[in-house]
Amino acid sequence: MAGKLAGKVAIVTASTDGIGFAIARRLAQDGAKVMVSSRKQNNVDNAVKALKQENLNVEGLVCHVAKKEDRSKLFNETVKKFGGIDVLVSNAASSTYFGPTLNTPEDSYDKMFDLNVKSSFMLCKEVVPEMEKRGSGSMILVSSIAAYTPMSMIGIYSLTKTALLGLNKVLAPELAAHNIRINCIAPGIIKTKFSNALTQNEDALNVALSTIPLGRLGTPEECSGAASFLASDDSAYMTGETIVVSGGMTGRL
Numbered sequence: 718m719a720g721k722l723a724g725k726v727a728i729v730t731a732s733t734d735g736i737g738f739a740i741a742r743r744l745a746q747d748g749a750k751v752m753v754s755s756r757k758q759n760n761v762d763n764a765v766k767a768l769k770q771e772n773l774n775v776e777g778l779v780c781h782v783a784k785k786e787d788r789s790k791l792f793n794e795t796v797k798k799f800g801g802i803d804v805l806v807s808n809a810a811s812s813t814y815f816g817p818t819l820n821t822p823e824d825s826y827d828k829m830f831d832l833n834v835k836s837s838f839m840l841c842k843e844v845v846p847e848m849e850k851r852g853s854g855s856m857i858l859v860s861s862i863a864a865y866t867p868m869s870m871i872g873i874y875s876l877t878k879t880a881l882l883g884l885n886k887v888l889a890p891e892l893a894a895h896n897i898r899i900n901c902i903a904p905g906i907i908k909t910k911f912s913n914a915l916t917q918n919e920d921a922l923n924v925a926l927s928t929i930p931l932g933r934l935g936t937p938e939e940c941s942g943a944a945s946f947l948a949s950d951d952s953a954y955m956t957g958e959t960i961v962v963s964g965g966m967t968g969r970l
């Protein structure tokens with residue numbers, strides 16, 4: 718398929734729904750071969766079926782990003798099916814506690830850091846040898862506007878997203894030595910299952926909308942163009958940066 722990602726192979730984690738699904742679809746529409754994944758086989762099957770019906774070049778498999786053996790399988794199967802790996806989009810995250818930050822249970826804190834930060838780091842670290850074989854690569858971390866301005870009631874989740882901005886900065890110079898770039902996307906409030914709790918409560922929604930200059934929530938598709946740009950050679954001279962996709966919500970540390 719022609720397109721700015723023609724010839725590239727991309728992995729997108731947590732890509733059977735929401736932002737990850739929209740990114741997987743967009744990368745494939747722009748010509749990449751894409752490996753779709755998430756924890757549940759039936760979600761993988763449905764996502765792959767939907768994308769194949771659009772004549773997109775995708776395969777899928779189960780990968781819980783916190784499981785080392787799942788990550789290995791994800792890389793091995795992608796290489797087996799598509800011949801290598803050029804692009805990694807680390808998109809999986811969870812928010813396991815809602816309430817005052819000081820009341821966050823220790824196991825929730827650990828789970829969020831394990832999934833949102835450690836798994837992203839492990840994916841980046843473990844994919845390097847495959848990108849080195851291709852001579853270059855592009856990694857994209859999905860952070861959040863909450864990385865810049867922590868959201869009340871999801872304080873530790875916000876902190877994990879700030880940590881990803883740090884990870885981006887820490888890894889950029891080291892990866893550059895391998896001709897691999899890394900950048901972040903920081904979505905604002907995007908209509909997905911993840912943001913349902915906020916968007917289904919009218920009062921909370923109105924408060925949120927009052928902070929968004931464009932006056933509306935974003936869609937997963939509106940995050941996908943930024944991912945395609947960062948995956949492509951159009952961003953060849955960008956590394957260690959973050960693109961904020963937030964309808965104007967302030968992104969600044």
Ligand code: NAP
Pocket residue numbers: 730731732733734735736737754755756757758760761780781782783808809810811832859860861862903904905906907908909910911912
């Ligand atoms: P979503 O619509 O709820 O989609 C979640 C996806 O993640 C599903 O495909 C799910 O499939 C998969 N998943 C969940 N846990 C996983 C795990 N441990 N390993 C692999 N896959 C997993 O979520 P979303 O809103 O698109 O969020 C995607 C990313 O954007 C997250 O990093 C989130 O922090 C970030 N973000 C979202 C918003 C927003 O407003 N929505 C704003 C800023 C940033 P399975 O159930 O099959 O695993």
